[in-house]
Amino acid sequence: MAMQAQEIEKLITGALPGAKVTITDLAGDGDHYSAHVVFEGFKGLSRVKQHQIVYQALEGRMGGQLHALALRTSDTESET
Numbered sequence: 001m002a003m004q005a006q007e008i009e010k011l012i013t014g015a016l017p018g019a020k021v022t023i024t025d026l027a028g029d030g031d032h033y034s035a036h037v038v039f040e041g042f043k044g045l046s047r048v049k050q051h052q053i054v055y056q057a058l059e060g061r062m063g064g065q066l067h068a069l070a071l072r073t074s075d076t077e078s079e080t
Helices: 005-015 047-057
Strands: 020-025 032-038 068-074
Parallel strands (some): 032 068
């Protein structure tokens, strides 16, 4: 079962209030997305820890409803 981009965004922003989330459907199949998550709460955390936090926000849907998520995280919008 595929996920909608809005559902992914809602899960992430629900877990990370104030986060700016941009979701892109990479294949048009609702199963392969990229996400750019900007969240001040990431400040001082390693990239690995930032990604773990986002994956936790997805509440176990990775590998099931959501097959692939290319993830980019930062604590400020100026970082790429």
